[in-house]
Amino acid sequence: MRPELHGLLAEFAEPREIVAAARRAREAGYREMDAYTPFPIEALAEAMGRHGRGRLPKIVLAGGILGGLGGYLLQYWTSVHVYPMNIGGKPIHSWPAFVPVTFETTVLCAAFAAVLGMMALNGLPQPYHPVFNVPQFGMASRNRFFLCIETTDPKFDRKATRDFLESLRPIGVYDVEP
Amino acid sequence: MASIEPRPQKPVILQPGHTFASITDKISSIVLTQKTSLGWLLGFAFSFSILMVMLGTIGYLVTKGVGVFGVNVPVGWGFDIINFVWWIGIGHAGTLISAILLLLNQPWRQSINRFAEAMTLFAVACAGLFPLLHTGRPWLAYWLLPYPNTMGLWPQFKSPLIWDVFAVSTYATVSAMFWFVGLIPDLATLRDRTESPVARRIYGILAMGWRGSVAHWQRYETAYLLLAGLSTPLVLSVHTVVSFDFAIGIIPGWHATVFPPYFVAGAIYAGFAMVLLLAIPLRAAYGLRDFITTRHLENMAKVLLATGLIVVYGYFCETFYAWYSGNPYEKFMMVNRTTGPYAPLYWALIVCNALAPQVLWLKKARSHVPTLFVVSIVVSIGMWLERFIIVVTSLHRDFLPSSWGMYKPTIFDWSLFVGTIGLFLSLLFLFIRFLPMISIFEMRTILPEARVKEGDHAA
Numbered sequence: 001m002r003p004e005l006h007g008l009l010a011e012f013a014e015p016r017e018i019v020a021a022a023r024r025a026r027e028a029g030y031r032e033m034d035a036y037t038p039f040p041i042e043a044l045a046e047a048m049g050r051h052g053r054g055r056l057p058k059i060v061l062a063g064g065i066l067g068g069l070g071g072y073l074l075q076y077w078t079s080v081h082v083y084p085m086n087i088g089g090k091p092i093h094s095w096p097a098f099v100p101v102t103f104e105t106t107v108l109c110a111a112f113a114a115v116l117g118m119m120a121l122n123g124l125p126q127p128y129h130p131v132f133n134v135p136q137f138g139m140a141s142r143n144r145f146f147l148c149i150e151t152t153d154p155k156f157d158r159k160a161t162r163d164f165l166e167s168l169r170p171i172g173v174y175d176v177e178p
Numbered sequence: 179m180a181s182i183e184p185r186p187q188k189p190v191i192l193q194p195g196h197t198f199a200s201i202t203d204k205i206s207s208i209v210l211t212q213k214t215s216l217g218w219l220l221g222f223a224f225s226f227s228i229l230m231v232m233l234g235t236i237g238y239l240v241t242k243g244v245g246v247f248g249v250n251v252p253v254g255w256g257f258d259i260i261n262f263v264w265w266i267g268i269g270h271a272g273t274l275i276s277a278i279l280l281l282l283n284q285p286w287r288q289s290i291n292r293f294a295e296a297m298t299l300f301a302v303a304c305a306g307l308f309p310l311l312h313t314g315r316p317w318l319a320y321w322l323l324p325y326p327n328t329m330g331l332w333p334q335f336k337s338p339l340i341w342d343v344f345a346v347s348t349y350a351t352v353s354a355m356f357w358f359v360g361l362i363p364d365l366a367t368l369r370d371r372t373e374s375p376v377a378r379r380i381y382g383i384l385a386m387g388w389r390g391s392v393a394h395w396q397r398y399e400t401a402y403l404l405l406a407g408l409s410t411p412l413v414l415s416v417h418t419v420v421s422f423d424f425a426i427g428i429i430p431g432w433h434a435t436v437f438p439p440y441f442v443a444g445a446i447y448a449g450f451a452m453v454l455l456l457a458i459p460l461r462a463a464y465g466l467r468d469f470i471t472t473r474h475l476e477n478m479a480k481v482l483l484a485t486g487l488i489v490v491y492g493y494f495c496e497t498f499y500a501w502y503s504g505n506p507y508e509k510f511m512m513v514n515r516t517t518g519p520y521a522p523l524y525w526a527l528i529v530c531n532a533l534a535p536q537v538l539w540l541k542k543a544r545s546h547v548p549t550l551f552v553v554s555i556v557v558s559i560g561m562w563l564e565r566f567i568i569v570v571t572s573l574h575r576d577f578l579p580s581s582w583g584m585y586k587p588t589i590f591d592w593s594l595f596v597g598t599i600g601l602f603l604s605l606l607f608l609f610i611r612f613l614p615m616i617s618i619f620e621m622r623t624i625l626p627e628a629r630v631k632e633g634d635h636a637a
Contacts, residue, residue: 015630038198038367039622040395043630048392056400060408074324078332087336100341100419104348107412111352111405115359118401122394125386132389138370140390141363143198 006130006178007033007150008161009137010170015041018145021168023047025149028164032153036131036146056117063113064106071105072098133177148176191286192624193468201469201621205614206364206371208464217463218611225603232597235590236311244314246590253573253585258312260565261595263420264448265305265602266346267441267561270413271449272298273353276360277409280402286477288620289469293460293609294453295357300605301452302350304598309342311594338422345419352412356405362388362398363619417445424568430511431572434499440492447485447531448561450478451554456606458551460615469616472545479544482557486535489564493532507577515571519584524567530560 012018015037022035022044035044045051075098079085084092119125131137131148140146147170149161165173196204239246249256272294279287310316322343324333333340365385372378388394421441424432454475461470500512515524534556537543544550575582609615622628 015628019630035392036390037392037395038202038390039363039619039628040399041392041628041630045392045396050393050396053400054397056397057404060404075335078324079335083330083332085334087334090336094336097336100338100415100422101335101344103411103415104341104344107408107415108348108351111355111408114401114404114408115355118359118397119386121397122391124388124394125383127387129387129389137389141367141370141388142202 004178005151005158006133006176007148007152007156008158008165009131009134009146009148009174009176010165010168011136011139011172011174012145012147012168012170013143015044015145017168017170018147019043019047021147021165021170024168025147025164029155030149030153030161032150032156034148034150036137036140036148038141038143038145054121056114056121059117060110060114063117064110067109068102068106070109071102074105075101130176130178134174136172136174144171190471191289191473192621193471196468196625198622198625198628201625202367202371202618205469205616205618205621206368208610209368209612209614210372210377214611215463218607222604222607222611225600225607228597228600229604230597230600231593232601235593235597239311239590239594240316244312246588248586248588248591250583250585252576252581252583253570255569255573256585257587257591257595258308259423260562260569261598262305262308263441263565263569264562265301265308265598266349266420267417267445267448268452268558269298269301269305269349269353269449270417270442270445271453272296272301273349273356273409273413274446274449275453276356277406277413280406281410285624286474288624289466289616290453290457290474290478291620292357292360292617293456293606293615295353295360296606296609296613296615297449297452297456298353299350299357300602300609301449302346302353303605304602306346306350307598307601308594338419338426341419342423345416349412349416352405352409356409359398359402359405360617360620361613362386363390364614364617366390367618368614414442417442429572429576430505430507431496431515431568434496436492436495436499440489440495443485443488443492444561444564447482447489448558450482450485451557451561454478454482454550454554455558458547458554460610464610464615466616469621472547475547475550476541476544479538479550479553482553483535483538486531486538486557490532493528510575511572514575515567518571518575520567520571520574523563524571527560527563527567530556531564534560 010021012021018035018037019041022033025033026047026049033048035048037044076093079098080093086092090097131140131146136144137146147165147168149156149165155161162173247256247258249258272291275287275294276291276298279291310319313319321331322333322340333343335341362385365381366388369378369381369385372381418438418441421437425434425437427433457470457475457478461467497512500508503509515521535553537549537553543553570585574585
């Protein structure tokens, strides 16, 4: 069964305000919340208790290593085993000549890992998300900053949470349909 | 401590008085609400008709074969390679602006990186056409890739030409991804701002449901930074590999260790000239002088001058090697270049690339827009001449006088070259009409109120 509410969304006008609001919400014990901004704000991530760079750099490293190994092995296998050719009397396994392609496949696979990894961790493409049900949310990609406390939070209470958000002096607090 | 004189007010990278809303509305209105201007229509029509010249040439080429070009023994590499190197070089400035200047923390890049990246993509598209068509049977170009086939054939990985295939295709792919990732938040802005349901649907699909969540931004920035870190060595490798096409050979004038750095500097040089050529009319036509200020133009002029000096050093090295190596063929190559049948082109190249940009030492010239525009045109021509000189003068008179010859481009060489300019401009016109030519979300971060420090409490 669908819950009757996704959460409560508070709208702010200034980057400073959303950072302060997120910090206050965290101090008040809310954890299941998300903030939406038109550009990245580092202090906001910190205020919401998100530190570090997460798993993405490791995914990119793995992509790069796989790409490099794959590129080198492809050249080794084709040039030494399946289709050996004598080129200018060079050794069949002349590794310096394999460096440029190995480099390119390393970068290619690492870049794919970065982009696809970012999309996968972010859950994109995502055709539907409840916050878009709030008409004001269109401003999140222009000049407004939103804080959403979700109903899944154990501390969530429709009345108390709304009062709490109102106390942060937002432009408005909206119900988010699921 | 000695007191430091306060520096004179630096020209700004964003005119004061803008807000998050005004930046967003100004840039997105070009795509969403402004009427398509007559200038755009005329410009696009003109570019598209030149593009038709390219398509016509390709049609004729495919029916007749590569014999329609002027290449023959001894000059087997003509316009195709010259134009390939010229176009791919132009692309390099876009990656430099988007990746290297990002890593160097240069916020002025933020108003020029988007269209510089677009320029990269379109230039690489033009560049890629030449080797494909030069194969004579472009529909078999996939033979260049390693794939299991019934013929049991595999690419020859000791050849710089196959390195080129990998370098250029990787470059094109990574540049496209970098550009698209940079566009996602702005596509979301367009999705939320547009009035038309069709546009909302298209931008919505492209934005993939981006909503600017904190966690998303965090991973997004990490990914963007990593892509920049990956693109930086990539862009240097691409022109290095292109220069290997020459330097690995034993032809006099090509077999030089200075080629990789000299080519990379030349690429950035040509690329910044092209960015200036595009930025100057764009900022005037779309009223973007608040975002692309004289500071941007001045900074680009400085990069132009610096890379130009490296290129001049390359010319000096070539001449020096010819003399110092004591190799008679190298020496003859230089004498032939400077006094032989192609000497006027060589001296024109020296005037265009070495002398003309020296005017940029003057601050007055750097901040004078028409001067910058003219210098950029001159440099673009000069860099094209440079590739002509490198390719043709070395090949047309090599070791054996009995095999000497002359190279003369045919009308189809010219029409394909001019036609790719049409392709480039057509793509560019479509880009500025349908996508934000300046990165909106990055421009927002330039505003002082965007910087919030931890512990900064709201009133």
